[in-house]
Amino acid sequence: MAQTPPQQTDPSVRLHSQRWFWKLQLISWLGILVVTFLSLTFWHSSVEWPRFEPGNTLFQCSVAFLLSLLLRPIFDIAWETPIALRTFLYLVAVAVIAGIWTLVRMEMYIRLTGEHSLWSEFGGWYYASLFVFLFWSALYCGVKYYLLLEHEHQKMLEVAAVHEREQIRRLHAEAVAKEAQLKMLRYQLNPHFLFNTLNSINALIRFEQAGEARDMVVRLSQFLRHSLTEDPVQKVSLEQEINAVLLYLEIEKTRFADRLQVELEIPDALKNARVPSMLLQPLAENAVKYAIALNESGGVIKIGARQIEADQPGDPRLELRVCDSGSCEDNPGADAPGQASTGVGLANVRERLSTLYSNNYSLSQEQKDGGMLVRISLPLELPATGAGATTRREVVA
Structure with missing residues (x-):
């Protein structure tokens, strides 16, 4: 041809x-x-x-x-x-x-x-x-x-x-858009949290608990300062995330005192696992809002983490759990002020997980022992550490 x-x-x-x-x-x-x-x-003429x-x-x-x-x-x-x-x-x-x-x-x-x-x-x-x-x-x-x-x-x-x-520009544009979305979702938590906390402060003032309201305002400023210093896009260690949740729960302890108890079950081997910042705070906030606040005798919030194996070998995953002890059915109206829901917390967590991990995550809710159990499964991002993990069980009164 x-x-x-x-x-x-x-x-x-x-x-x-x-x-x-x-x-x-x-x-x-x-x-x-x-x-x-x-x-x-x-050669031919070598002789002559x-x-x-x-x-x-x-x-x-x-x-x-x-x-x-x-x-x-x-x-x-x-x-x-x-x-x-x-x-x-x-x-x-x-x-x-x-x-x-x-x-x-x-x-x-x-x-x-x-x-x-x-x-x-x-x-x-x-x-x-x-x-x-x-x-x-x-x-x-x-x-x-x-x-x-x-x-x-x-x-x-x-x-x-x-x-x-072109591919680098496209990936950069996608990364910028993803980062903007994460920042938007992450910063959305602050007004949501602030809205609920101000309602709680308003309730304390209404019941003439000025000292508790003042302490809550001080701790609220500490929590907001902590949240604003964190990069909304970068992931943090699980230990830092737990400390941020505890900082939030200290604010709520001003209101509920001994009625609020927190139990932690965090293996030491997982304390450096990387997780999105402010991931657990909306879940703890929902537990306080719909379990502790509605129960006259208070209750317990359990926060745990464990390593689980995925369907594919060699793909370890991290499971985070937030569980509350539930509310009393015969006292649904207790602490009614401040119970209006914006519907932001759980939806925000799901949207951030979808943005960060695409379809490589799961978030589920289920009733357990009269309370609500929320499970989050995501890829385990853990730096190389030695063997011999132990589990830290801590009770915060």
């Missing part, structure tokens, strides 16, 4: 090709001159070396050099034709140029030696000339194809670089 090579239109490629052509001319004909001198002139032999060899190579210049435009014109026609034109051109070079060589040799019977050996002389120009043609076509392949390879690298830059 006919095949047409790609066109070479780039000026830089043409200039590069010009340089390669003259390098080819210099190296190829200089090499032919040396080989001819060593294999024919010097005529004085005209070196000059004759140099003259023949000079004529061949000039004749090869005529081949180049023929080759370049035929280069754009189908391969079958191109091969035919190349062979015809080489045959004609080799014939001309043979005639010049024989005529020059006859004039120098006077051997007029040399024409009977035309076939042998022509065969040598044809071999030389076929060799030169192979070099020329090989260099030309090499330049084209090099140019195409460079174009492919440029296209790949453009695609890579």
Whole structure:
């Protein structure tokens, strides 16, 4: 099947090709001159070396050099034709140029030696000339194809670089959008938390508990200062996240005192696991709001973590649990002030997990022992640590 090579239109490629052509001319004909001198002139005339032999060899190579210049435009014109026609034109051109070079060589040799019977050996002389120009043609076509392949390879690298830059820009844009979304969701928690806490302060003031309200305001400022110093996008260690939850629960203890108890079940081996910041605070807030606040005798909030195995081996996961002891069914109206729900907390947690982990997470709720149990499963991001994990069980009165 006919095949047409790609066109070479780039000026830089043409200039590069010009340089390669003259390098080819210099190296190829200089090499032919040396080989001819060593294999024919010097060896054949080793006994009696005529004085005209070196000059004759140099003259023949000079004529061949000039004749090869005529081949180049023929080759370049035929280069754009189908391969079958191109091969035919190349062979015809080489045959004609080799014939001309043979005639010049024989005529020059006859004039120098006077051997007029040399024409009977035309076939042998022509065969040598044809071999030389076929060799030169192979070099020329090989260099030309090499330049084209090099140019195409460079174009492919440029296209790949453009695609890579586009991909980097797209990934950067996606990262910026994802970061903006995470910041929006993360900062959404502060007004939500502040709304509920101010309602609690309002309830304390209404019941003339000024001291407790003042303590809650002080701890509220500490918690907000802590939350504002954290990067809303970067993950924190589980230990830092637990400390942030405890800081929030200290605010609520101002209101509920001994009615609020907290139990922690956090293995020491998992304290450095990376989790999204402020992930557990909305869950603890819901437990306080819908369990502790509605129960006259208060209750317990349990916060735990453990490592679990996923469906695929070698893919450990982290499970976080927030469980409350529930509320009394016969006292649904207790502490009614401040119980209006904005519906932000759990939805915010789910949206942040979806943004960070795509579909590689789970969040579930279930009733357990009269209370609500919330489970979060996400990839375990844990730095290399030694074995021998122990579980820390802590009760906060």
